[in-house]
Amino acid sequence: MEIIEIRNLSKTYNPKTIPVHAVNQVNLTFKEGEFTAIVGASGSGKTTLLNMIGGIDNPSEGEVCIASNNLTNMSETQKTKFRRDHIGFVFQSYNLLPVLTAIENVEFIMEMQGRPVKERHSRSKELLSAICLSNRLHSRPGKLSGGQQQRVAVARALAHKPKFVIADEPTANLDSRSTADLLDIMVKLNEQEGITFIFSTHDQRVVDRARRVIVFEDGSVKEDYNK
């Protein structure tokens, strides 16, 4: 079943002066449960594409539909709520809240949603246990390694059971061991929870583990294949 549908999506920066076509007439669909890597050189438009899929940037043209909801037609407030309820984000530099502990970071989005404390707590514990951090529940990000922080970020992205997770270069700041651990965990969660993952990366180790690879070049899809 298709969960994301992208039609004629374009993003042009500086349209009135020197136009830069970051994303140019892209058409793509993503099915539920896919584990997709979008690869390409720096500046190829991967992050811009992900931002538009995630509703944090607006396209210049075209539309993004997620589970029959046209993101392009939504107001900022609707998009914010949509992101909160249906999309998980993992960022390159983890972006955990440094004043919260690991479990509080994981609970954060559920707390925004107003979910009961008990539910938040058990879900967060379950996820942190699944990513082998059950012994670091009450550690703040500053006390965790980069790999551990990114695992917490993955748990946060999954905590509210989103329709899909967008991960922008999630392994860029990690060493080999941490990358391998993180990928193992994401593959496991993808299989166990059926959550769709879309990565942008130029890390071959991530590409190796992806089941679908989209090669991006100069804002357009150059290749799109399943392994």
Add this chain to the structure above:
Amino acid sequence: MTTRLAWKNIWRNKTRSLIFIGAAFFGLALAIFTINLMKGIAAQRLDDAVSIQTGHLQIQNKDFNTFREIDQYIADPAQVRALLKDQPQIVSITERMVSEAVLTTPENTSIAQLTGVKPEIEIQFSALKDYLIGGTFLEGDLPKPILVSKKTAERLKLSIRSKVIVTLKAVSGEIVGGAFRVSGIFETPNTPYDENNAIVKYSDLGELSGIRNPHEIAILVNDRMQLTRIEGFLVKNLPSDYRHYSWITLLPQLYAFNGFTEAVSMLFTIIILLGLGFGLLNTMNMIVQERTREIGMLRAIGQSKWSVFFMLVKESGFLMFIGSLTGILLGIVIVNMTSQTGVPLGSGFALLGIRATIYPVVVWPMIVMVCVLATILTAIISVFPAFRALRIRPHAALRD
């Protein structure tokens, strides 16, 4: 959620937060102390002036306040006394006779306002007895006793029991004179008063000037707030030959000085609050600047604009609240302590009628006003950085 996060956020950079909290703490403690010290100065000057000079209210012959002639006395003081008898707010009444006089000794001459008082009543009414630095308050066996200030005593080279010739214009129009003996020397904090006043017995001044009636009936009330009520009563009931005057009319400079001290202390407080406001604005702007990426992340994962806005407003509020509340409490504690022990200012302000030791007065309405001003200021200031945060676009913040 935003409240808890805001609370934790202010402790991220402890040094910066503590510097701001410390500034608010000391600034507002100082503001509260200053306001109440100034109020103490104003209250002390008023109490002294009212008690020694005018009373809270005075009743005079209708022309006396303008012309101050010896024959402009109260014709029927018993009628006035009867009128005032049943006013519960009145705690003390005294009758005084007043005349311009020349004091002469072999060494020098001085012009003074000579006030004739009934010692047994005046000693209850006036605080002048507290400022005697030698002798007694018109008591003892001296014939025609007179109280002079230390300044007058120095100028005329007088000491206790010294003789001084008092010359004045009698009711008959003749210049009359009499020999008085110094029974006491006073020194009040009010230098201008000291330089221009001497006190004698009512009966002695009456005998010299040829009148028996007072020029003024001075009244003390238990609460200054009740003055309007008594004035209203006097407007309706006082015979048309007499006029009543409140201390505000009789001591316009003191009234203006009190207004001035209040304005200055309020201005001082506003300057402190504005300084804190700019400090808070700077601190919060730095916070927004430093946390742009984090705010972008929060917006990306679904925190609403207004939730971010109120989180930052709460952070400003916490910083100001902790600093100002503790500062105000410290200020109140200091004021309470010094209202017992007094604040030594030295004798340098005597020319302004200010005592060497001032007892601050806790003025709750002013303290509440400082709290309200601090709250309003925080609300206004905190909005600017929070609005700045509203303009952060998640994708741009995360890219940066």
